[in-house]
Amino acid sequence: MxxxxxxxxxxxxxxxxxxxxxxxxxxxxxxxxxxxxxxxxxxxxxxxxxxxxxxxxxxxxxxxxxxxxxxxxxxxxxxxxxxxxxxxxxxxxxxxxxxxxxxxxxxxxxxxxxxxxxxxxxxxxxxxxxxxxxxxxxxxxxxxxxxxxxxxxxxxxxxxxxxxxxxxxxxxxxxxxxxxxxxxxxxxxxxxxxxxxxxxAFVITNHLCDLMPGTTVRDASLVVAPLSHGAGIHQLVQTARGVKTVLLAGDRFDIAEAWGLVEHWRITNMFTVPTILKMLIEHPSREMHDHSSLRYVIYAGAPMYREDQKLALTRLGKVLVQYFGLGEVTGNITVLPPHLHDAEDHAGARIGTCGIARTGMQISIQDDEGREVVAGSDGEICVCGPAVFAGYYNNPEANAKSFRDGWFRTGDLGHVDDDGFLYITGRSSDMYISGGSNIYPREIEEKMLAHPAVAEVAIVGVPDQTWGEVGIAVCVLTAGQSLTESELLSWIGSKIARYKVPKRVVFWDSLPKSGYGKITKKIVKEELAARGVLPPLTVREPAA
Incomplete structure (x- = not known):
């Protein structure tokens, strides 16, 4: 025995x-x-x-x-x-x-x-x-x-x-x-x-299974991001099927060139991040080139705001594939395939989800003590499965912090519904505490983006003598639109609880982004400090 x-x-x-x-x-x-x-x-x-x-x-x-x-x-x-x-x-x-x-x-x-x-x-x-x-x-x-x-x-x-x-x-x-x-x-x-x-080897198989089923040598893939990170994983997957990889000619992202390459090489898939996808769908060159060959437009690296998602679906059709995953899990946590993307906010639409667990992977939403919480309750998103990395090189402290009882702790917050669909609340590091209440910027950003004059927004928590922390919203306006701080705060105040309303709004021509095209709160905070916005912070009257 x-x-x-x-x-x-x-x-x-x-x-x-x-x-x-x-x-x-x-x-x-x-x-x-x-x-x-x-x-x-x-x-x-x-x-x-x-x-x-x-x-x-x-x-x-x-x-x-x-x-x-x-x-x-x-x-x-x-x-x-x-x-x-x-x-x-x-x-x-x-x-x-x-x-x-x-x-x-x-x-x-x-x-x-x-x-x-x-x-x-x-x-x-x-x-x-x-x-x-x-x-x-x-x-x-x-x-x-x-x-x-x-x-x-x-x-x-x-x-x-x-x-x-x-x-x-x-x-x-x-x-x-x-x-x-x-x-x-x-x-x-x-x-x-x-x-x-x-x-x-598992990651490649999983990508082919969950993100790009039916991929063959007859496909072609366009690279619009540095091969050093997520795009490199994507191209490794293409190599496994003998798929043609097409690079942009220069090191700067040329949107018109990208759409021209889609038409010329009959591109069937591309990997990108939400901010770049937003630029692609809003650029006038999209209408000048045939993009009917596209089957999978895969986006990851950050959640895509609902208004941007709806616009992309309207202009490209049902070709969007979302996945959620970190570099440590090589992108293999969830998938939201094309048939689960919906441009309409009807009763059956799962608005805000990043999908279901990838094949061979398991998700657990855990509290601070590592106990799994019930469906619908927020907690830290933890994951296990063959796509999880071996650990951080020569960094036992980081490994001890990132693993608990065999689960990799992503540092992201969220919940699953009764059917297993995952919803991300935000990064634990993005959350700030104002007057004793936990504030998750993601929820407020989604609401602000519904305003027709707001093209992009990032909300960060900053120190405040009265409330501990308060929120600053950094907004980029839609071309041709005008909006004041008081107008936006009044508008958003009718849509969320008062304690969640940012205490300040600033308007910039563009939001700073990482080398991979993602809006990161760390860079936004650094830019706020560089522009002299953070000290001192004007404190508004307490919210009820």
Missing amino acids: IAASSPRGGVAPVSRRVMNLAHFVRQAASLHRNEIGLVWGEATWTWSDLDRRIDAMAAALAAKGVSKGDRVLVQSKNCNQLFESMFVCFRLGAVWVPANFRQTPDEIAYLAEASGATAMICHSEFPDHAVAVRAASPDVSVLVSIGASDFAEDYDDLVRQHAGRSAPEAAVVYDDPCWFFFTSGTTGRPKAAVLTHGQM
Whole structure:
């Protein structure tokens, strides 16, 4: 009889070998060798081209001493070399450490130190970043430049020098790291979430199952975000099916170009964030190009405000797919597929939900002590399943804080209804306490966006001598509209409880956004301080 405490049902634990993720390129090159795998500007590469280039670059790095387990920091805007570098690292069994190219040299130097990188691939446009990394991390002994530069050998020169050399795929087990996915650092310095070969194999399968069912080599995907983070995961999924990936020609987001590419390449799917999707649907170039090929417009990274969602559905049709997930869970918590999106606010519409649990994942809404609360009650959103990362690299304190009884604690607040649909209240870090009452900005922002003159809004809690904290609403007006602070406060005051009404409203031409196009409250607060809005704060009469 097998004892209940026996590991794996009586089978001794073993290291489970899994497919090296770089094998997806090998498969695509074998099955679809002459099909276009990547498009960037006027240039195209077939899957065979990409496989050969990845082999050559892997051989070049191996000759320089890069081997399994080494961390390779990559500082680059979107380009074919950045796309390839992921699979170069995977093929060697090394760890891909991509950075947001908009970060400063000092910030990139920190990532080098935090990751323990020993090699760096740096775009030629960022020489100061390479200098900063070398100064901060003497262990970075291998440096490669994308494009000609004075600080390192050129990537493409190395590819030519090692052309024809085959790099064997490193043998990997389930828990071997393949990617250090740095968090955005909204509550402190960025942390390296460790993604593994086995975990990511599940993530890829899950994305194909829940987000883009029916995806084949006949599809085409447009990239409108940096490949260093969520868009990189999305493109890894495309590679698994031999899907053509199309990059914008430049490093700036050109909306007219994006719609032109959708028409030219018959784009069937794209991954974006709500703020960029809003820009896409509101731009006049949308009407100038055929976008009927679109089947899945996937948005994540932040909740989409209802008014924006309705407009997108009206203009694009039932192609929206929402998912909720963090980098630590590689986007795999919930999904709201096209058929559950509704442009009408009828009685049966599930307004405000981010969907149901992803296949193979489980959600638990927990109180501060880790007890699961009943349906309809707010608590912290916790999750378990194969998509959860291995933990933060070299950060036991963060790991202890983020895991409880096997559940990953997202730090997001919300509730589920009786049918299991999840509704996000907000980030626990976004909540502020005013006069003893918990205030969740998300609810108030949704109400404000229903005003026809308000295009964007972010509400943050700031210190106040009387109430502890009060809210400031930062608004961007719709083009051609005018609105005053008193008018907006009077309007919103009739729609929410008085204690939830922000104490101030300021109007800006635009809201500051992160390098991934998301509105983050940390950046908004920093900008408020920079503009001298925070000190001193005018206190209004107490709300009843």
